[in-house]
Structures are given as C-alpha cells and as structure tokens.
Amino acid sequence: MQLQILIGVALGGALGALGRYVMVSQVSHAFGPWLGGFPLGTLSVNVLGSFAMGLLVEAFALAWSPPEALRAFLTVGLLGAFTTFSTFSMEAVLLYERGALLPAAGYIGASVVLSITGFVAGLALVRAVVA
Template sequence: MSGILYVALGGALGASARHVLGVGTLKAFGPGYPHGTMAANVIGGFLMGILAGWLALKVSGHTNLRLFLGVGLLGGFTTFSAFSLDAVLMYEKKAYGALLGYVGGSVILSIGALMMGLILARKVFGSSAGVM
C-alpha cells in the first residue's frame, strides 16, 4: 500500500473520531464555546507524544505506522484549522477574554499533554534522548 493510502485511511478515521467528539461535547456543553476543538487538540497532543515515544523506542522501520497513525489518524483528528477559525470568530465578536483563554489554553495544554504522553511512553517503553 502506498504512503498516501495509509494517510488517507488514517485521516478518514481521525476525522470521524473528531466529528464524534465534536457532537458529544456540543451535546454535553452546548454551543457557547469550542470545547470539542480544544479537546481534540489536547487529546491529540497527548496521543502524539505517546506515539512519538513508542515509534522512537520500540518500532524499527516505522514509516507506514507513522503515516497511518501520526499523519493520518491524528492529523485528521486534531483541528488546528478549526481552532484558528474559532479564535478569529471570538475576536470578531470582541470576546477577548474567551479568545485569550482559548488560544493560551489550547497551546499550553496541548504542548503539556504531548510532554506527558512522551514521558509516559518513555517510562513504559524505555528511555531515549530524542523524540523520533
């Protein structure tokens, strides 16, 4: 299977998971704040940390796994383009406090979640100096 097919299959699954998350958070919290987008970015960051650690420490010749899981599945699941749109909409509505919390929280929590995932992967799979 060519690399593009791994990315496409993973992307379809990731986008579907993102849709399910978005519908679930909309039902749970209502439409007043982009909870689904923020949750996808934080969860995606955490999972990317685990994936990067696992691939670096335990899997050799991991190109197809990286394409399917990292580029496809997590690329389709995380939503930075939707994040950007949500931020601009908050700006246009002059919701500056919500905008600051959303942008700062998304970036800081996503990076923190990736770091926690990487630390967890290193503890479970072994230690390494580099990420990939």
C-alpha cells in the same frame, strides 16, 4: 512516494476526521448548554490529539519501530485529521528540545497570529466580494 504510505495517510485521515466530528459533536452536545458557546469539543480533540502524538513519537523513539506506512497512518493521517494541533505541538516541542528556543517561540507565535490573520483575511475577502 510509496503507494502504501499514501493509502495509510488517506485511510487514517478519513478515520481521524470522522473521530473529530463525532467527538466534537458529542462533547458539544453534552456540555454545550453549560459553557455558553465555549468550544470545549475542539479543545478536547486538540488536547487528546496532542497527548496521543506525544505517546506515539516517544514510543517510536524508544520502544516501537512500526513500518513507515503505519507511522504515516497514525500520525499524519489519523492524528493529523483528528487535529492539526497535534502536529503543531510536536513540532514546537521538537524545536524546543533541540535547543532552538527562538525558532520555537517564533513558530508558536507565528502559527497563532498568522493563522488567525489568515482566517480574518479570508472572512474579509468573501465579505468584500459578496457584500
């Protein structure tokens, strides 16, 4: 693996994580009192990140061919840290567009159910050890 790609992912990841933190904090601060704890900040970064991923993927396919390190910086690093939901969205749509409807549905269902199950299992494990 090229060092430039690794550096690009690392730098993009740092900027994406910072952007996520700032946006979630700002949106939650601005709208939190009216939403009763609804995670609008997280929803906002997921939607914005997915939109940006769509823009980039289509631009890469139709109009722009940046170096691999820049692609990795923007997609895996920046958007991957800003929201992993953007990558999930891209992969689900790519499966669908390739005509793999059953795998796309399975991926979507499994991602949601297994991720929440994994989270609950982690909670349960810590609670069992600490309690």
